[in-house]
Amino acid sequence: MDKPHARYHRLIDAAVEAGAIRIAVVHPCDALSIAGADEAARMGLIVPVLVGPRAKIEAAAAAAGVDIAGYRLVDTPHSHAAADAAVALVHTGEVEALMKGSLHTDELMAAVVAREGGLRTARRVSHCFVMDVPGHADPLIITDAAINIAPDLEAKIDIVQNAIDLAQALGFPEVRVAVLSAMETVNPKIPSTVEAAALCKMAHRGQITGAVIDGPLALDNAVDLGAAAVKHIVSPVAGRANVLVVPDLEAGNMLAKSLSFLAGADAAGIVLGARVPIVLTSRADSVITRLASAAVACLVAAARRRTLAVPA
Known part of the structure; x- marks a missing residue:
């Protein structure tokens, strides 16, 4: 029998070798979201920027037993504002990927595909x-x-x-x-x-x-x-x-x-198809799945960097 999750472990190893990416974790206001981001950070996959209401993020971190003192936190009033703020971080070059936290997928994607200020490309x-x-x-x-x-x-x-x-x-x-x-x-x-x-x-x-x-x-x-x-x-x-x-x-x-x-x-x-890869997580995702999703984003971001480094 195959070792459980052997394919995902290979992806994670490759992503760690490629180097951590700075990623906006959007509205990580539950224990699963904050714990998943922290685990990915401790493994060397991501450098998380936590975006959302400070009080809710700190409460989620406390519930998960996670110390977020070393992470940058961008305080916003609510989940819609968190999505907009995360997209803005892409435009300023401060992050090279997004990760969905505990907000609805539709909220995050509405900010991504917005015609004004979104992250649309020709694709x-x-x-x-x-x-x-x-x-x-x-x-x-x-x-x-x-x-x-x-x-x-x-x-x-x-x-x-x-x-x-x-x-x-x-x-x-x-x-x-x-x-x-x-x-x-x-x-x-x-x-x-x-x-x-x-x-x-x-x-x-x-x-x-x-x-x-x-x-x-x-x-x-x-x-x-x-x-x-x-x-x-x-x-x-x-x-x-x-x-x-x-x-x-x-x-x-x-x-x-x-x-x-x-x-x-x-x-x-x-x-x-957007300007940066976007990790969509589910509340039903296992820890290994959350790590693998972060690893996939790392490898996509690394490939984008290589493409941009090639002279036209």
């Missing part, structure tokens, strides 16, 4: 789960299960490219993208199969770069070589995919949660 914002699945050799990226509800082809182009960029930042030796549907043949009555075929052709023409892409593929023949062989699918991706692109948010959310609750997988969450 659409999308979410990826980096999953540690027992019995699966490598981390598995699933997108998009949290941001884009019913993405059209134009949105899926960015969703796929964001996931490829993430896989490269995480050091995947080869990025193999499966665009999922209910079947592996193109059926005009099922739009996701047509969009999958279009994405593959776009990759072939260089409109999507950095990966081998195939689709449509059903889940079984995307991740299982035996299932792909039974269907006589000849593909460098079939049975070996390490990035799964789902048709819509509902499919992605159910796939990720099925792996988590039925197969014992952990799911680290990251938002890409």
Whole structure:
């Protein structure tokens, strides 16, 4: 049997080697949020900047038994102001990532995608789960299960490219993208199969770069070589995919949660396509998942620094 969380431990080790990043922890007003940030800091993954109401953050730290005296704290009146203040820290170059605390995801993302003062780029914002699945050799990226509800082809182009960029930042030796549907043949009555075929052709023409892409593929023949062989699918991706692109948010959310609750997988969450990576945590996340999410942000930030250092 694999050592539990072996893939996540490899990610964390790589992130520690890449160096800690300064990250705004937005509204860490419960014990889980503050304890997770403190643990990531003590491991050398992050230098946290705590953003939110001082009294609530100090109460949460006391409840968690965490000493925050050494951390910078940006006092704000409430969670909405915390989100705005965290975004402002990105604009001033004081942090290179954001981490969600105990506020709602919608509150944080509203500040991120605001047309005035937000963190938009030319790329659409999308979410990826980096999953540690027992019995699966490598981390598995699933997108998009949290941001884009019913993405059209134009949105899926960015969703796929964001996931490829993430896989490269995480050091995947080869990025193999499966665009999922209910079947592996193109059926005009099922739009996701047509969009999958279009994405593959776009990759072939260089409109999507950095990966081998195939689709449509059903889940079984995307991740299982035996299932792909039974269907006589000849593909460098079939049975070996390490990035799964789902048709819509509902499919992605159910796939990720099925792996988590039925197969014992952990799911680290990251938002890409904004000016900085954004760590989305859940109250149900384990300690190792919170650390892995911070590690993913570290590696994405390190990749961004390398890109910016390359002369145009």
